[in-house]
Amino acid sequence: MAAKFLGAHMPTGKGLGQAVTAGHDMGCTAIQVFTKSPQLWKSKPVDPSVAQTFKDAVAKTGLNEIICHDSYLINLCAATDELREKSINGLIEEVQRCALYGIRWVNSHMGAHVGQGEEVGIAKIIEATNQVLAETPTEVGILMETTAGQGSSLGATFEQLAKVYEGIDQKERVGVCLDTCHVFAAGYDLSTEEGYEEMWARFDSVLGLNLLKAMHLNDSIGAFGSRKDRHAPIGEGAIGEGAFRRLMNDARFENVPMVLETPMEDEGHVKDLAKLKSYFA
Numbered sequence: 707m708a709a710k711f712l713g714a715h716m717p718t719g720k721g722l723g724q725a726v727t728a729g730h731d732m733g734c735t736a737i738q739v740f741t742k743s744p745q746l747w748k749s750k751p752v753d754p755s756v757a758q759t760f761k762d763a764v765a766k767t768g769l770n771e772i773i774c775h776d777s778y779l780i781n782l783c784a785a786t787d788e789l790r791e792k793s794i795n796g797l798i799e800e801v802q803r804c805a806l807y808g809i810r811w812v813n814s815h816m817g818a819h820v821g822q823g824e825e826v827g828i829a830k831i832i833e834a835t836n837q838v839l840a841e842t843p844t845e846v847g848i849l850m851e852t853t854a855g856q857g858s859s860l861g862a863t864f865e866q867l868a869k870v871y872e873g874i875d876q877k878e879r880v881g882v883c884l885d886t887c888h889v890f891a892a893g894y895d896l897s898t899e900e901g902y903e904e905m906w907a908r909f910d911s912v913l914g915l916n917l918l919k920a921m922h923l924n925d926s927i928g929a930f931g932s933r934k935d936r937h938a939p940i941g942e943g944a945i946g947e948g949a950f951r952r953l954m955n956d957a958r959f960e961n962v963p964m965v966l967e968t969p970m971e972d973e974g975h976v977k978d979l980a981k982l983k984s985y986f987a
């Protein structure tokens with residue numbers, strides 16, 4: 707059985723509702739969006755009419771597997787109190803906005819320890835996440851995204867994510883989003899059949915496959931183990947099409963939403979989506 711919820715990160719320049727409609731027109735059954743500019747701290751309050759247009763588009767298209775990607779600025783284990791507080795408030799606002807839009811998950815790069823060490827970083831992430839969850843509507847959850855391990859980014863190993871998860875109070879509101887480029891760069895070789903199975907066996911034993919709530923489908927410009935977060939079009943990077951062929955037909959993941967974050971130039975997502983669908987057995 708092939709992946710049922712497949713799509714791409716959609717631009718929201720024409721509005722959040724338009725992103726849903728455009729995604730649907732492109733053949734997406736899942737999409738990811740930003741609900742504000744990811745490069746800025748500030749955000750505008752959610753306009754009720756924009757929220758309504760978004761909900762109408764979801765109802766009309768039936769496209770309701772939607773993930774919000776959080777701001778790139780957020781670092782839940784930032785070294786200074788000022789930056790950490792801004793990050794916690796930023797993530798609280800991301801979750802609150804999603805509640806108003808009716809979006810189930812906020813995908814988050816949890817943080818980089820910036821020299822404080824892994825242990826301190828993880829403890830701070832746990833504390834911050836618990837605060838965010840305690841202060842936000844329960845219908846929205848947070849997805850911890852796997853990272854490439856660039857710099858001092860945490861979340862590059864399943865073990866690190868499991869440590870964070872262990873400390874979470876409201877566990878039913880936390881899951882994992884696996885990014886294929888990031889895990890490959892971090893040292894999980896899903897490019898071979900054997901490595902692919904090994905990675906998922908490891909994920910299952912350390913985290914449990916039921917924690918996998920979404921995937922980012924990206925090939926990798928960086929080599930295996932390079933710890934570089936650079937996305938390539940599907941089948942054109944160091945991972946190659948085999949891994950994506952396997953993912954498209956892996957019955958374990960048929961209900962897991964999968965979205966592309968590959969380069970968007972020259973209709974990149976349209977081409978990559980067509981490629982993925984051509985892999986259906």
Ligand SMILES: [Zn+2]
Pocket residue numbers: 851885922967
């Ligand atoms: Zn990603």
Ligand SMILES: [Zn+2]
Pocket residue numbers: 885887888935936937
């Ligand atoms: Zn990335």
